[in-house]
Amino acid sequence: MIEKAKDGLGAAFNRLFSAFALIKLSDGLIAAASPLLALQLTRDPFLIALTGALYMLPWLLFAIPVGTLLDRIDRRVALSVTAMVRASVASLLCASIFFDFINIGLLYFVIFVVGICDVVSDTGLQSLIPTVLPHSKLERGNSRMQAADTVLNGFIGTPLGSVLFTLMAALPFLFNSIGFFVAALVIAAIPRDMIAVSVLAKKERPAFVSEMKAGINYLINDKKLLRLVLTTAAMGMCFTLSNATQALFLVEELGVAEAAFGSVLLAGGVGAVAGAFFASRVSKRWGRGTALATGITITTFFDLLQGFVPDVFAFMAAMAVGGFGVSLWNILLMSLYHTLIPNEIFGRIHGTRRTLVWGLMPIGALIGGNLAKIDLRMPYFVGGTIATLIAIFSFRFIKALGDESNKPDKPVL
Numbered sequence: 001m002i003e004k005a006k007d008g009l010g011a012a013f014n015r016l017f018s019a020f021a022l023i024k025l026s027d028g029l030i031a032a033a034s035p036l037l038a039l040q041l042t043r044d045p046f047l048i049a050l051t052g053a054l055y056m057l058p059w060l061l062f063a064i065p066v067g068t069l070l071d072r073i074d075r076r077v078a079l080s081v082t083a084m085v086r087a088s089v090a091s092l093l094c095a096s097i098f099f100d101f102i103n104i105g106l107l108y109f110v111i112f113v114v115g116i117c118d119v120v121s122d123t124g125l126q127s128l129i130p131t132v133l134p135h136s137k138l139e140r141g142n143s144r145m146q147a148a149d150t151v152l153n154g155f156i157g158t159p160l161g162s163v164l165f166t167l168m169a170a171l172p173f174l175f176n177s178i179g180f181f182v183a184a185l186v187i188a189a190i191p192r193d194m195i196a197v198s199v200l201a202k203k204e205r206p207a208f209v210s211e212m213k214a215g216i217n218y219l220i221n222d223k224k225l226l227r228l229v230l231t232t233a234a235m236g237m238c239f240t241l242s243n244a245t246q247a248l249f250l251v252e253e254l255g256v257a258e259a260a261f262g263s264v265l266l267a268g269g270v271g272a273v274a275g276a277f278f279a280s281r282v283s284k285r286w287g288r289g290t291a292l293a294t295g296i297t298i299t300t301f302f303d304l305l306q307g308f309v310p311d312v313f314a315f316m317a318a319m320a321v322g323g324f325g326v327s328l329w330n331i332l333l334m335s336l337y338h339t340l341i342p343n344e345i346f347g348r349i350h351g352t353r354r355t356l357v358w359g360l361m362p363i364g365a366l367i368g369g370n371l372a373k374i375d376l377r378m379p380y381f382v383g384g385t386i387a388t389l390i391a392i393f394s395f396r397f398i399k400a401l402g403d404e405s406n407k408p409d410k411p412v413l
Contacts, residue, residue, distance in 0.1 A: 009141055012132040012190065017144060019186040020125065023083065024149045026179030028157015030090065032265075033165045033172035034111065035247035036258055037097070040169070041104045045376075049244040049369025053362035054108050056240065058115040060359030066119050067351020068212040071344065075124040076190050082120040083184035089113045090177035097170040123354065127346045130338040138335040139280040146331045147276035150269045150323075158269075162261050215348025224401055225340055229353040231394045232333070235300065235387045236357045237364035242303050242383030244368025245376060253376045254312045267316030268323035275327025283332055289402030292332045293395045298325030300391040304384025307377045336402055 009017075038051050070078055093110045096102040133141045164171040206214070219226055250256040256264055275295070282291045302322035309315040341349045368379035 009137060009144070010132060013129075013141055015186065015190045016125070016128060016132065017148065019079070019083075019183045019190075020145060021148045021152055022179050022183040022186065023121070025152040025157045026086075026090075026176045026183070028153035029161035029164070029172040029176045029179070030114075031153065032158040032161030032261060033169070033176075034107070036162065036165050036261060037102070037107060037169060038104070039247060039251065039258070041102070041107065043248075045245050045248055045372040046366075046369040047104065048248055049365045049372070051108065051111055052240065052244055053365040053369075054112045055115040055118075056358050056361035056365065057112065058119050059354050059357075060362065062116060062119050063123070063351040063355040063359065064212055064216065064348070065351070067123050067347040067349070067354075068208060068215060070120070070124050070127055070347035070351075071211065071215075072208070074192065075128055075347075076187055076192070078120055079124045079128075080184045080188040082117045082124070083180045083187060086114060086117045086121075087177045087180035087184065089117075090173045090180065094170045094173035094177060097173065119351075119354070123347055123350050126334065126337075126350055127343070129334075130343050130346070135339060138338050139283055139331065142331045142334050142338075143276050143279045146279070146327055147273055150272035150276060150327065153269075155266060155269045155273075158265050159263050162258070162263070166258065212348060215345055216352050218345060219349055219352050222340075225349075227397065228336075228401060229356055231390065231398070233353075233356040233360050234390050235296065237360040238300075238383040238387035238390070239303060240361040240364035240383075241368040241371070242306070242380045242387075244365040244379055245372040248372065249376045249380075250312070250315070254309075254315060256312055264312060264316060265319070268319040271320035271323025271325075272327040275324040276331060279328050279331040282328065287399075287403050288332055288336065289399035289404075291328055292336070292402040293391075293398040295325045295328030295332065296398065297388070297391040297395060298322070299329060300384065300387035304380060304388055307380025307384060332402065 008014075034051065035048070038048050042048065089110050093102070093106070096106055129141060129145075130138065161172040164175070219229065247261065250261060250264060251258060279291070286294075299322050302318045302325065305318045306315055306322070309318060337350070337353075338346075364383065368383065371378040371382055
């Protein structure tokens with residue numbers, strides 16, 4: 001096991017965090033620019049919703065084999081190569097816009113490839129965090145990650161992406177490419193011996209398919225973990241359903257200018273930063289279980305409320321409160337998973353649960369796109385209502401599981 005700093009989070013985590021920060025800043029640029037580009041290519045709600053479905057589809061197709069692979073190889077190398085692929089496809093999209101051969105099919109292709117890369121990136125990153133932090137520092141580390149995600153992605157990247165897109169549509173994709181290229185170099189520079197993880201020799205490893213099946217069976221046999229995954233999968237599908245045509249809703253229903261699109265989303269970032277700041281404090285004061293259950297209930301209710309707002313200011317207020325709840329939930333949920341899942345099989349379990357959680361999101365996006373043809377508020381009404389009911393029904397279970405997991409440090413394997 002590597003030695004970790006007593007007070008700080010350690011050199012290995014700090015380097016990993018630096019790469020993560022670059023990735024999230026780059027993600028913010030494309031998060032604003034992609035829907036705006038889609039709006040230039042089509043105004044069909046279903047075709048716009050399809051962009052979100054294609055981004056999530058790789059979780060349904062590849063999450064389990066990717067998770068198994070990441071339990072067998074050097075996760076740093078996988079993250080670095082993935083960042084380079086992201087840089088390459090962003091460059092392709094930038095060139096297609098600049099030389100005017102962009103079309104909706106090419107945008108779909110790039111989004112799908114980005115989705116595949118994010119399967120690798122998310123699984124690899126989450127697998128590495130518990131190998132560089134002790135149990136007592138997981139919530140601090142995850143809070144820092146969530147804060148960076150919100151500030152760099154939402155506060156800086158997303159508004160900047162909107163502004164750059166209005167100046168020249170190719171610019172946000174150019175800077176996205178540069179950001180991922182630098183992130184790949186930072187990840188590659190993390191020394192292997194700074195990460196505490198035991199990997200079996202090749203001759204000692206079971207076959208790939210056997211390991212993949214073992215991960216699936218582990219999740220199936222752990223009834224509490226399985227229920228948590230199924231609950232989050234159902235709510236995740238509802239959230240995607242609600243927000244499938246968010247860009248179209250803001251522009252056409254609430255009259256938001258395209259250049260201000262990213263600025264409107266800042267409201268959710270304000271709430272999310274507050275949630276990241278208070279997550280570990282709320283957990284210590286009220287208990288991880290209570291914080292988890294309350295956070296997701298707040299999130300679902302204010303997701304529903306967005307469908308009733310009369311103007312963009314009310315929408316931003318609802319986003320801010322919902323952002324606080326989802327930030328609280330994301331930080332503590334990931335800390336809970338880091339505690340419940342042994343790290344030597346984390347990639348497989350993470351991939352299996354993400355297959356269920358994120359794999360259902362394309363279905364939600366497609367349903368939301370069709371509901372939006374009836375009324376642009378309809379996705380919020382349907383998705384928000386179902387998610388709120390699930391959160392209320394699951395409140396006691398989530399609270400009990402969260403409290404049960406919050407025990408003294410366990411050794412990092």
